[in-house]
Amino acid sequence: xxxxxxxxxxxxxxxxxxxxxxxxxxxxxxxxxxxxxxxxxxxxxxxxxxxxxxxxxxxxxxxxxxxxxxxxxxxxxxxxxxxxxxxxxxxxxxxxxxxxxxxxxxxxxxxxxxxxxxxxxxxxxxxxxxxxxxxxxxxxxxxxxxxxxxxxxxxxxxxxxxxxxxxxxxxxxxxxxxxxxxxxxxxxxxxxxxxxxxxxxxxxxxxxxxxxxxxxxxxxxxxxxxxxxxxxxxxxxxxxxxxxxxxxxxxxxxxxxxxxxxxxxxxxxxxxxxxxxxxxxxxxxxxxxxxxxxxxxxxxxxxxxxxxxxxxxxxxxxxxxxxxxxxxxx
Ligand SMILES: [Zn+2]
Numbered sequence: 564x565x566x567x568x569x570x571x572x573x574x575x576x577x578x579x580x581x582x583x584x585x586x587x588x589x590x591x592x593x594x595x596x597x598x599x600x601x602x603x604x605x606x607x608x609x610x611x612x613x614x615x616x617x618x619x620x621x622x623x624x625x626x627x628x629x630x631x632x633x634x635x636x637x638x639x640x641x642x643x644x645x646x647x648x649x650x651x652x653x654x655x656x657x658x659x660x661x662x663x664x665x666x667x668x669x670x671x672x673x674x675x676x677x678x679x680x681x682x683x684x685x686x687x688x689x690x691x692x693x694x695x696x697x698x699x700x701x702x703x704x705x706x707x708x709x710x711x712x713x714x715x716x717x718x719x720x721x722x723x724x725x726x727x728x729x730x731x732x733x734x735x736x737x738x739x740x741x742x743x744x745x746x747x748x749x750x751x752x753x754x755x756x757x758x759x760x761x762x763x764x765x766x767x768x769x770x771x772x773x774x775x776x777x778x779x780x781x782x783x784x785x786x787x788x789x790x791x792x793x794x795x796x797x798x799x800x801x802x803x804x805x806x807x808x809x810x811x812x813x814x815x816x817x818x819x820x821x822x823x824x825x826x827x828x829x830x831x832x833x834x835x836x837x838x839x840x841x842x843x844x845x846x847x848x849x850x851x852x853x854x855x856x857x858x859x860x861x862x863x864x865x866x867x868x869x870x871x872x873x874x875x876x877x878x879x880x881x882x883x884x885x886x887x888x889x890x891x892x893x
Contacts, residue, residue: 564790565758566853567803567832620730621885623878629656629722630793630877631869633701634714640705641671641751641765642678649701649721650681653748656725657685662732667773671765673755680750682766687731689743694782695888696745698836699724699789700752700766704863714869715855716862717753719793723877724748727884741892742784749836752790764836771839783845784891785809788837790851791862792880795873799825799880802849803832804841809848809887816886822879848887850880 632652639645650666657664667682683701699720703713712718728746751765774780787809792799799817802810817825837847855861861871 564752564833564835564851564853565763567834620733621878621881622726622730623874623876623881625729626722626726626793626877626881627869627872627874629725630714630718630872633718633721634712634869638705638711639701639703639713639717640753641680641702641755646702646750650683653683653701653721653725657683657728660729660732662687662728667770669769671751671769673765674762675755678751678755678765680765680769682750682770683748684770685728685746685748687728687744687746688739689741689892690739691742691892692782693742693784694745694779695742695784695891696747696786696840697724697727697789697884697888698747698749698767698786700749700836702750702753702766704753705755706863709865711863711865711867713867714872715791715793715867718869719791719872719877720789721748723789723792723881723884726877726881730881730885731888744888752836758834763834764839767836768839771843771845775843780840780843780845783840785887786837786840786845786847787884787887788835788847788849788851789880789884790835790849791855792850792852793872793876794852794855795871795876796854797825797852797873797876797879798827798854800831800833800849800851800853801827801829802851803830804834804838805848806841806846809846812887812890813848813850813883816890817879817883820879820882820886822883825879825883850884852876 636645636649639649662685665684669680671678671680701721703717724746731744749766754763756762814826833849833851835849837849841847861867
């Protein structure tokens with residue numbers, strides 16, 4: 564994913580590590596300039612609302628095991644034998660739980676040539692005619708010279724999607740009358756070279772344009788994208804490119820679940836797998852922790868390893884997603 568920096572005021576309001584980067588130490592990070600935004604406070608939680616209870620069944624420890632398994636495949640950029648190994652692992656887990664999965668194969672034109680990629684789409688039935696998409700990426704960024712295993716960046720989204728699929732498939736009775744739930748593992752989120760509109764988000768761009776061609780976008784009640792949500796020091800971006808109603812709902816649900824400070828107080832814009840759908844007016848929500856390690860130093864580094872993650876973080880984000888899905892299904 565990529566952070567879009569708001570020049571001017573936003574820089575002052577950003578985290579210290581970000582201010583230092585903006586001050587000129589950006590290094591190889593390419594930032595996209597966007598709008599100057601006023602400071603948006605997160606909406607206050609409703610004190611009259613009693614704390615809701617986490618949906619039973621979501622298991623942060625099990626998600627942690629999935630993340631460990633994903634990282635154990637090593638660096639797994641699109642088109643590599645390692646990502647093929649992880650793909651087989653994901654398929655085995657899902658199909659072992661009786662969840663049907665489609666392998667959506669396509670060829671991505673990248674700066675490094677054509678790369679074969681595969682989105683995995685698991686479907687949990689629902690008969691309301693609507694769909695909720697829970698998405699994330701399972702590839703890791705190809706970074707020369709280091710052993711980048713992406714426990715959080717690539718691993719955590721893979722892991723929590725697997726756990727959510729397991730839980731939601733067992734609650735079929737509850738969702739049978741609601742929306743169909745798609746759990747989508749995107750390939751090719753990461754740029755092959757430097758991040759750009761054409762070198763990034765290959766899997767999500769492919770699915771969005773396919774659904775547009777087939778006239779299926781309007782059936783999507785919401786797309787909730789997960790990225791880097793395993794950080795043991797968890798705080799989520801109040802994400803500008805997300806649909807305001809869904810962003811507000813997420814903040815409200817987090818507060819009701821006992822996490823009033825889960826989200827940042829100011830907005831930051833992130834380019835991630837929700838963007839191709841947002842551009843086509845699909846309601847989207849991006850849940851991402853983009854403050855990873857001291858001054859964000861663990862992002863895209865060898866330090867992105869399993870010891871930086873915690874089962875508690877998976878539990879918090881997983882239960883947040885389940886409650887949002889429940890509310891959107893009513
Ligand atoms: Zn990344």
